[in-house]
Amino acid sequence: QVQLVESGGGLVQAGGSLRLSCAASGRTFSFQAMGWFRQAPGKEREFVAAIRRSGGYTYYADPVKGRFTISGDNAKNTVYLQMNSLKPEDTAVYYCAAVNNYIYTLYPAELYDYWGQGTQVTVSS
Numbered sequence: 001q002v003q004l005v006e007s008g009g010g011l012v013q014a015g016g017s018l019r020l021s022c023a024a025s026g027r028t029f030s031f032q033a034m035g036w037f038r039q040a041p042g043k044e045r046e047f048v049a050a051i052r053r054s055g056g057y058t059y060y061a062d063p064v065k066g067r068f069t070i071s072g073d074n075a076k077n078t079v080y081l082q083m084n085s086l087k088p089e090d091t092a093v094y095y096c097a098a099v100n101n102y103i104y105t106l107y108p109a110e111l112y113d114y115w116g117q118g119t120q121v122t123v124s125s
Contacts, residue, residue, distance in 0.1 A: 002026035002114045004096045009119030012086055016123070020081040022096030022116060031098045033106055034079045036070060038092035038121075045095070049081060050106035059106055063089075086123045093118040 008020040022034065035050035049070040050059045058070050069082040079096060097112035105111075 002028070002098070004098060004114055004116035006094065006096045006116045006119040009094060009121045011122045011124065014086060014088055014123055014125050016086050017082070017084045018086065018121060020083065020094055020096075020119060020121075022079045022081075024077040024079075024098060028077045028098075030100045032100060032102050034072065034096065034098045035106055035112065036079075036081045037095045037097060037109055038090075039095070039118075040092040043092075045109050047107045047109065048094070051079065052106075061107075083121070086121075088123045088125045090121060091123050092121060094121050 003025045005023045006020060008018060010018060012018055031053055033050055033052045036048040037045050038048050039045040047061050048064055049068055051070045051072050060068060067085045072079045095118045096116040098114045099112045103111050
């Protein structure tokens, strides 16, 4: 049984910062990568960032490059998303996800095996 639990969401003014955490429990030793996705009302879920367990390679969606940073702590089975210079268009429910097998691309949501329940991020203008 795998569980992913997000925390750290909230309400922040534009230009502010938030740090999301995703704590994983269960068969986490099999994870090859973890990612963050977000879904705004009326929109599809979209890729935000991902990190590979081996090597720590990171990937970002263009809208968040230079503002968001993904990092991981393997000892704590936790992944973080540091979000700086937040904009109103960053408002969404943010989801943590994990994938068991190696996959070449980490962008498609359908390739992930496990998902958290989501945490709301609201950026006011």
